[in-house]
Amino acid sequence: MPRTPISLTLLALATACGWSPTVIAEESAPEPVFDAPRIVVNGTKAVAEIGQVPTSVAVIGGQQIEDRGDRTLDEVFSQVANVHAINLGGHTSYPVIRGISGLSDQTPASIVIDGISPRGLGLDGVLDAEQVEILRGPQGTLYGQNTIPGVVAVTTRSPGRHWSGWGQLDASSFNTQAAAAAAGGPISDTVGVRLAVRGERSDGWRTNVVTDDERASASRDVQGQGKLVWAIGEGWRAQVTGLMVRNRTTGDQFAPLDLARRNQTQNSDTGEFSADVTAGGLTLSRHAGDDDGDQRTVTAITGLSRTRDVFDLDIDFSPVPGSTLRKETVRQQVSQEVRYGGGHGLNVWLVGLYASGERQQVDAPLTIAPSVALPPGLQVVRGGTQTSSNLAAFGQAGLPLGPGWTLTGGLRLEHQQQVVDYTYRDNLTAGFTYDDRRSDNVALPKASLAYAWSEDVLTWWSVARGNTPGGYNLTPAAVSEIDGGYGAESAWTYEFGQRIAALDRRLRLSFGAFVTDYHDKQVTVLAPPTTFLIRNAARARITGVESDLTAEVMPGLDFLAGIGALRPVFTEYDSGTADLAGNHLPMAPSYDGYTGLQWRDESGLVVRGDLSAIGAYYADDQNQIEQDAYRLLGARIGYDAGPWSLFVWGRNLGDAGFWTRASVTQAGQQVAVSGEPRSFGITAAGRF
Numbered sequence: 001m002p003r004t005p006i007s008l009t010l011l012a013l014a015t016a017c018g019w020s021p022t023v024i025a026e027e028s029a030p031e032p033v034f035d036a037p038r039i040v041v042n043g044t045k046a047v048a049e050i051g052q053v054p055t056s057v058a059v060i061g062g063q064q065i066e067d068r069g070d071r072t073l074d075e076v077f078s079q080v081a082n083v084h085a086i087n088l089g090g091h092t093s094y095p096v097i098r099g100i101s102g103l104s105d106q107t108p109a110s111i112v113i114d115g116i117s118p119r120g121l122g123l124d125g126v127l128d129a130e131q132v133e134i135l136r137g138p139q140g141t142l143y144g145q146n147t148i149p150g151v152v153a154v155t156t157r158s159p160g161r162h163w164s165g166w167g168q169l170d171a172s173s174f175n176t177q178a179a180a181a182a183a184g185g186p187i188s189d190t191v192g193v194r195l196a197v198r199g200e201r202s203d204g205w206r207t208n209v210v211t212d213d214e215r216a217s218a219s220r221d222v223q224g225q226g227k228l229v230w231a232i233g234e235g236w237r238a239q240v241t242g243l244m245v246r247n248r249t250t251g252d253q254f255a256p257l258d259l260a261r262r263n264q265t266q267n268s269d270t271g272e273f274s275a276d277v278t279a280g281g282l283t284l285s286r287h288a289g290d291d292d293g294d295q296r297t298v299t300a301i302t303g304l305s306r307t308r309d310v311f312d313l314d315i316d317f318s319p320v321p322g323s324t325l326r327k328e329t330v331r332q333q334v335s336q337e338v339r340y341g342g343g344h345g346l347n348v349w350l351v352g353l354y355a356s357g358e359r360q361q362v363d364a365p366l367t368i369a370p371s372v373a374l375p376p377g378l379q380v381v382r383g384g385t386q387t388s389s390n391l392a393a394f395g396q397a398g399l400p401l402g403p404g405w406t407l408t409g410g411l412r413l414e415h416q417q418q419v420v421d422y423t424y425r426d427n428l429t430a431g432f433t434y435d436d437r438r439s440d441n442v443a444l445p446k447a448s449l450a451y452a453w454s455e456d457v458l459t460w461w462s463v464a465r466g467n468t469p470g471g472y473n474l475t476p477a478a479v480s481e482i483d484g485g486y487g488a489e490s491a492w493t494y495e496f497g498q499r500i501a502a503l504d505r506r507l508r509l510s511f512g513a514f515v516t517d518y519h520d521k522q523v524t525v526l527a528p529p530t531t532f533l534i535r536n537a538a539r540a541r542i543t544g545v546e547s548d549l550t551a552e553v554m555p556g557l558d559f560l561a562g563i564g565a566l567r568p569v570f571t572e573y574d575s576g577t578a579d580l581a582g583n584h585l586p587m588a589p590s591y592d593g594y595t596g597l598q599w600r601d602e603s604g605l606v607v608r609g610d611l612s613a614i615g616a617y618y619a620d621d622q623n624q625i626e627q628d629a630y631r632l633l634g635a636r637i638g639y640d641a642g643p644w645s646l647f648v649w650g651r652n653l654g655d656a657g658f659w660t661r662a663s664v665t666q667a668g669q670q671v672a673v674s675g676e677p678r679s680f681g682i683t684a685a686g687r688f
Helices: 006-017 062-068 073-077
Strands: 056-061 083-087 093-097 110-113 129-136 150-156 164-172 176-186 191-202 219-233 236-250 272-289 295-314 324-344 347-363 366-368 378-402 405-426 432-454 457-468 489-502 507-527 531-554 557-573 591-600 605-614 630-640 644-651 659-664 670-674 679-687
Touching: 056 062, 056 507, 062 129, 062 605, 062 630, 073 083, 073 093, 073 129, 083 659, 093 129, 093 150, 378 432, 507 557
Parallel strands: 110 150
Antiparallel strands: 056 129, 083 093, 129 150, 164 176, 164 679, 176 191, 191 219, 219 236, 236 272, 272 295, 295 324, 324 347, 324 366, 347 378, 366 378, 378 405, 405 432, 432 457, 457 489, 489 507, 507 531, 531 557, 557 591, 591 605, 605 630, 630 644, 644 679, 659 670
16 A cells, blocks of 8 residues: 555645645536536546547536435436446445446446545435536546446535535435535635535335334435635645445345335344445646647545445344344555646547555354254354555547547556455354465556547547456355455447537437447355355356437426447356356346436426336346336426425336345345335425
């Protein structure tokens, strides 16, 4: 791990040099998504208008998030083609982009919040967001590992030149109450600050039929964040960000499939699902430009994070006291990136260095109830530590080839290393200890050819390689399940895209088609006793198309739509017990679609309707559990007077039944976590 973060050193030097003060960064108040003539993308690390980005990206503005009343990334994803989420219970979820998911408790996509990427399950809250960007497809050249499906980049609001803020109260079905507030502004000529907080409590929508507890999935959630901006002088700017998340949900989430369909459970032990995130970042940057529009920026980002996830489960899913599992994962991470870039439009370039270190501690005690096979029962004490480090150098540049044509090439070279120390003890065997190390050198190239018909019409072809590093299973029951670890997986994605803006940018349309070829696909499998292990067992291919549309039909009337379709299959997969080639990848809907229509009258009356359609998908690699296609209808009506607003709303008005996560136990039992049924609520908000 780096001992002296470079951005801290640069900040100290900037202070010592005594550069003259300048005014705080520009106002960053959100604007209605259709009123803004230009949309800026930050996730490419070279700030550019969306019409100059040759990659598949969806940008959801802060006003659009407010208009829908979205509280979580799960809800934001529902309006983006080929993007949805796996929810493990409460606010513990992670994104599935283009049919690529992880079936353990790790996301295969990176969530980046104000430039920092903590790893954990409590990151789905959307609070005081300026915009959310979903970059679909491998982003390995710029972001490195864990970005084969893409990157979710969240930018929170910054303090502006004047103090502003908002407060909000919500009450809804299942005895749910929430309160949120944010405020920010200048505290001097050169320093500004913004703070935001949200709290929520809910009884949940599941009933335990054994205990008659209607609060079987009760939850308590708190999120806080802050941002301080300091205009040091001579073009230098420092930004300090902080994030705190605390989610608590009872572990009474999984139930046999027939009960889950009725939003019921039968577990004898309520258990716990929880997620804690503490993260912070320091960004130091210097920006300069010339009269020709050439922009040059040096940026140093230091990130620190600690996450803790707990899954405390009744794993026999029965009303009889018996088998339990408590898995606690604690991750501590430090990262440092320094990059330098310039150019404008499609002809941008950057080079950079990156270093990170992570320590992951897993403790997973297990108790199996006595049975014919195990008369005294099985009690396991197990735990392990995996330490990972990553060093990388990367660069990317756009080269003009002629009128309208630009060739962009990029390459990232990474050195990844993991060290493991693991101990297993139980009351029936001698147990074992294990320690090992592994390392990989990875090259992540990218190339794209783009043609700009005009500043509002762009066509591109691209190819990119992504990588997910190897590692070690930290819940094995035998040396053979951890020995040597599992290898890295890689994927090549070939993409064609088209983006069009017309009618003074009141109409925006994007279209993409892609093929992703996986090599050494990592697959999560269930091994006795009730242990999930990652193995390299397959090749896979995902073929898909996607399209997103936003349009201002007329002043005050906005229309949004999106549609995606996938064919995600294993092309080579011997599970050891069966040939699964041709099976669908888990949690990958065959299609998804979205339409939204909103009318905002000059009087302040606002009426909105949203419809999402999700195609059928399977829960597991053997395709034993299938979720049929379903539709979610939402509506929202209210009055927005500017300083205050009042809305009533409903979600899943058709009361569609569906599950967000399902599994097959070692005994062959099918269990699932049910999704949110029909709900209604009221929201009151004020702004200044």
